[in-house]
Amino acid sequence: MSEIKIVHFLNQFFSGSGGEEVADEPLKFHDQPIGPGVLLDKILGKNGKVIGTISCGDNYFFKNENSVYEEINKFFKANSPDLLIAGPAFNAGRYGLACAKLCKEISLQNDCKVITGMFEENPGIDAAKGDVLIVQTGSSAGDMESALDKIVEIGLKLVSGEKLNSAQEEGYFPSGVRYNIQLETSASPRAVDMLLKKIKGVPFVSELIVPVLDKVDPPEPISDLKKAVIAIASEGGMVPPDNPHKIPGSRTNKWGMYSFSGKKELEQDSFISIHGGFNTVFVNEDPDRIIPLDALRIFEDNGEIAKVYEDFFSTCGNGGAFGHMQEIGQSWAKELKNGGVAGVILPAT
Numbered sequence: 211m212s213e214i215k216i217v218h219f220l221n222q223f224f225s226g227s228g229g230e231e232v233a234d235e236p237l238k239f240h241d242q243p244i245g246p247g248v249l250l251d252k253i254l255g256k257n258g259k260v261i262g263t264i265s266c267g268d269n270y271f272f273k274n275e276n277s278v279y280e281e282i283n284k285f286f287k288a289n290s291p292d293l294l295i296a297g298p299a300f301n302a303g304r305y306g307l308a309c310a311k312l313c314k315e316i317s318l319q320n321d322c323k324v325i326t327g328m329f330e331e332n333p334g335i336d337a338a339k340g341d342v343l344i345v346q347t348g349s350s351a352g353d354m355e356s357a358l359d360k361i362v363e364i365g366l367k368l369v370s371g372e373k374l375n376s377a378q379e380e381g382y383f384p385s386g387v388r389y390n391i392q393l394e395t396s397a398s399p400r401a402v403d404m405l406l407k408k409i410k411g412v413p414f415v416s417e418l419i420v421p422v423l424d425k426v427d428p429p430e431p432i433s434d435l436k437k438a439v440i441a442i443a444s445e446g447g448m449v450p451p452d453n454p455h456k457i458p459g460s461r462t463n464k465w466g467m468y469s470f471s472g473k474k475e476l477e478q479d480s481f482i483s484i485h486g487g488f489n490t491v492f493v494n495e496d497p498d499r500i501i502p503l504d505a506l507r508i509f510e511d512n513g514e515i516a517k518v519y520e521d522f523f524s525t526c527g528n529g530g531a532f533g534h535m536q537e538i539g540q541s542w543a544k545e546l547k548n549g550g551v552a553g554v555i556l557p558a559t
Contacts, residue, residue, distance in 0.1 A: 214258040214292040214369050217285075218247045219312055221305045224297075224351075225265035230489040235267035237278055239285060246354055250295065253355075253362050261291060268304040269489075271312075279315050286320045292369045298327030298357045299334060301349040301461070301529045303487065306334025313342040323368040327357045328383075331531065335383055343368065344383045349461065349529065424536075438552035440509075441519035443542060445527030445535075446493070446500040446559045447485030457526055459486030463534040465525035467545065475504035487528035488559055500557050519551050527559070 222228060222235045224245045243251045243260040251260045264282060271278055286294075294316050296309035306328045313324035327345035328334050335344055345364060347357040360381050367374055377384040393400070400417070407414040432438050448468075449457055455466035470476060476497035483490040483500065498504045506518045523542045527535065546554060 213256065214366070215261045215290070216250075216254065216258050216293045216295055216365075217289070217291045218243060218250060218260050218263045219294065219296040219309065220245055220247070220263060220265045221271075221299075221302070221308065222265065222267040223302075223305075225263070227265070227267075230486075231491075233267040233269040233489060234273070235265075236270055237264070237266040237274075237281055239264055246351075246358065249355060250358050250362070253358050257362075257366055258293070261289060268302075268308060271308045272304070275311070279312075279319075282312070282316070283319050286316060286322060291322055293365050294322055294324045295361055295365060296324070296326040298345065298347045298354070298361065299329075299332060300327075300347055300351060300353065300357075301329040301332055303333050303529070306332035307337055308334075310334035310338035310342060310344075314338060317342065323365065325361055325365045325368060327361050330383075331529070339383070340386050343385070346381050346383060432553050435515050435553075436513060437516050439517045439519050439550055440506060440515050441546055441549070441551045441554045442501055442503070442506070442522040443554050443556045444500055444522065444524045445530070445556070446524075447483045447490075447526035447528070448481050448493075448497065448501055448522075448524045449484055451479060451482050453482075453484055457484060457524070459484045459526060460528040460530075462526045462528075462530060463537070465523060465538045465541065467521050467523050469521050470501070470503055471520040473503060474507050476501060485526050485528050485559060500559065502555070502557060506555070519546075519549060521549075 222232050226245050227235050240263040242263065244263050244265070247260050247263050254260070262285070264285065266278065294313060296313050297305065299306035299309045309326040309328070313326050316322055317324045325343050325345065326338070327347040329347055329349045338344060343364065345357065345360050347353050364374065364380055364382060374380055404414050404416065447457065447459060449455070449466060450468060455464050457464045457466060468481070478495050481497040481501060483493045493499050501522055503518070506515070509515045510518050523545070525538050
């Protein structure tokens with residue numbers, strides 16, 4: 211196979227521009243590999259070459275989606291690459307969504323193969339499922355080299371037209387497409403073998419993986435708001451300035467409960483956000499933007515609710531594992547129930 215031409219897509223962080231403070235960085239075209247693209251080019255060796263890198267801020271991508279697609283499509287028409295590699299995005303949610311959406315757009319508008327990589331909890335997986343091949347990665351950039359190794363391995367197969375093995379064998383997320391395969395052993399002895407292993411506590415892999423998702427029924431409406439105690443909870447990483455519980459800015463299993471007793475509103479920097487997934491400047495200037503105490507006090511003063519609960523609950527939802535978030539939610543529910551709270555407001559970031 212001749213050397214293939216690859217275009218690499220990165221967000222502002224991985225292109226080396228900075229973090230959330232430059233999330234509005236405009237679209238840029240580079241005629242060489244940058245950031246992890248240097249490692250990508252090394253892994254490719256004689257098989258391919260990164261002919262260009264496209265970068266832009268996470269915020270900019272979604273605020274200017276149509277024009278971003280238009281400019282990138284022009285670039286692809288002019289350079290005719292064989293493969294777009296987006297990311298990998300690991301567990302960065304907005305970056306993952308951008309990679310997924312860009313790959314879908316490019317595959318529809320150009321004669322070019324596309325591939326990206328993400329952690330299993332990245333929302334970009336659902337956005338691209340069935341349309342884009344997504345390689346399974348670790349949760350952070352510490353997995354960069356092995357992620358790029360796998361992306362290159364599968365990406366070269368896509369370009370050459372080589373048949374891919376199953377998602378489990380290759381290391382990508384299932385796309386929902388199923389194929390019949392011939393096995394030497396029929397279904398009944400395989401099923402009995404798995405059953406015996408399960409009874410004995412021996413590890414085994416089911417041939418049909420069924421995801422189990424909680425079905426949560428919405429609660430009944432509060433019958434009388436005028437008698438209700440209302441609390442505030444936040445996954446926006448709102449903490450006192452010294453962050454006493456040392457809640458990290460992403461992938462946390464920690465939470466805290468903090469008081470605003472006696473306050474009508476929250477003054478600047480009385481609480482700050484340690485969330486690593488958005489620009490926290492405006493929240494720190496006015497914490498009521500995520501902890502809307504000022505609005506609830508108005509309802510309280512007007513008798514529209516009985517009382518504002520004087521403590522609020524806080525964690526950081528950025529990249530949080532489902533299991534950890536479930537445990538935190540259960541802990542909050544116990545505390546709130548013991549405090550006689552009838553309803554909780556959970557403002558979004």
